[in-house]
Amino acid sequence: MADTATAPTGDVRPAKNVIYCGVCTLPPEYCEFGGTTKKCEEWLESHHPDLHDEIYSPDAAAAALSTLSVDAQKRAEKDAQKKAAKAVAQEARESEKRATSRITIKRVERNKRKYVTEISGLEHFGIDLKKTAKEFGKKFATGSSVTKTASGGEEVTVQGDVSEDVVEWLSENHGEVPEENVECVEDKKKKGGGA
Amino acid sequence: MFKKEFTPGAKSKVKSSAQRAVRAKVLETYPLLEPHIDEILPKKEQLDLVKIPDRVSLYCNGTTPLFFQHMDDAILPHLKVVHKYPWAFTKVRVDRGAIRFVMSGATLMVPGLTSPGGRLAGDEGVEEEYGNAGKELEVGDVVVVNAEGKDSACLVGVLKMGSAEMREKKKGIAIENGHFAGDGLWKLDLS
Numbered sequence A: 001m002a003d004t005a006t007a008p009t010g011d012v013r014p015a016k017n018v019i020y021c022g023v024c025t026l027p028p029e030y031c032e033f034g035g036t037t038k039k040c041e042e043w044l045e046s047h048h049p050d051l052h053d054e055i056y057s058p059d060a061a062a063a064a065l066s067t068l069s070v071d072a073q074k075r076a077e078k079d080a081q082k083k084a085a086k087a088v089a090q091e092a093r094e095s096e097k098r099a100t101s102r103i104t105i106k107r108v109e110r111n112k113r114k115y116v117t118e119i120s121g122l123e124h125f126g127i128d129l130k131k132t133a134k135e136f137g138k139k140f141a142t143g144s145s146v147t148k149t150a151s152g153g154e155e156v157t158v159q160g161d162v163s164e165d166v167v168e169w170l171s172e173n174h175g176e177v178p179e180e181n182v183e184c185v186e187d188k189k190k191k192g193g194g195a
Numbered sequence B: 001m002f003k004k005e006f007t008p009g010a011k012s013k014v015k016s017s018a019q020r021a022v023r024a025k026v027l028e029t030y031p032l033l034e035p036h037i038d039e040i041l042p043k044k045e046q047l048d049l050v051k052i053p054d055r056v057s058l059y060c061n062g063t064t065p066l067f068f069q070h071m072d073d074a075i076l077p078h079l080k081v082v083h084k085y086p087w088a089f090t091k092v093r094v095d096r097g098a099i100r101f102v103m104s105g106a107t108l109m110v111p112g113l114t115s116p117g118g119r120l121a122g123d124e125g126v127e128e129e130y131g132n133a134g135k136e137l138e139v140g141d142v143v144v145v146n147a148e149g150k151d152s153a154c155l156v157g158v159l160k161m162g163s164a165e166m167r168e169k170k171k172g173i174a175i176e177n178g179h180f181a182g183d184g185l186w187k188l189d190l191s
Helices: A028-033 A037-047 A049-056 A058-066 A070-100 A129-140 A163-173 B016-029 B031-040 B079-084 B096-102 B128-134 B163-169
Strands: A103-111 A114-120 A144-148 A154-159 A182-190 B011-013 B048-052 B056-061 B064-070 B075-077 B091-094 B142-147 B153-158 B173-175
Touching (some): A028 A037, A129 A154, A129 A163, A163 A182, B064 B079, B075 B153, B096 B142, B096 B153
Parallel strands (some): B091 B142
Antiparallel strands (some): B056 B064
16 A cells, blocks of 8 residues: 655655746736736736636635635735736836936047047846946957946946947847937046046 | 845855755755755756845856855745745645735734644644644744645745744744745846
């Protein structure tokens, strides 16, 4: 007869493959606590319809609410609504930021005939600064680094006047940055000593 | 512990002696993981150590986080590991009402485990997976917290109170500073 008490080291099962929601990265059953419930539900329906039926079926919802007292239910609803509202507000803010934020390419004089190109505003578009700096350095065979600006933001500093090439590179590699958002500025300030 | 999101710090290779030490510690704390230890922590592959804020070291294999450790406390599995091998860890269950608090990083309190809907080791008539073979849980034990009505774990942490004490007092802190689903560590991108 099979032993009901499994020895501590005897249990070998293959790893359980858990599906995570594409929207909130949590296991689908926890989507309701993430603040993006509607989107999560839609995603689940299109990608894993069987799971969707299991989790979002009317019985599941009834079972979930039945164990909570009436007060707790109301609070849970309020919380879920607040979270959803927060998530929506955050998204709106982010998309606004993207629309108005620009990538500023400044050409700053270093010595009488030497320039330094500063590119700021890349973080808003999710561009990795370090990788970008390295690429520029390689591409233009010149020094390039990531520095902090006075206002707290970060920018990529490239030695030499490469502002035109940067614009080209941006439209090639990062098509998501619309042309209007890229600004070329010529700064006449003297930056002490260069990058 | 990871309520806020953060970016990973430096990533460094782990010396093979340290790797063996980590392996041994993991097996010691989670003996039921033994048959799977080669899948999780392969001997041949290079283990990486990522430093994260708050004196926490995260051991990962490439881009997959595996275990983390705050200073020299117990070594805890990342929830993704727990999801893959749920039977290998000591489990408790919280009732439905506590889920939303756990998911926002609150400290887990004893009533969440002792109320109907919660399951604690050593309870009468409790299902096998929460029974812990009839043994009581002690302070300092690493425990995985499931939620009522859900399949996967939502929290992993160190117990601040033994299960016998919990049943007696029915009040107080059960687990503090754990790693919960959706926290900064969960969202961490290691690429």
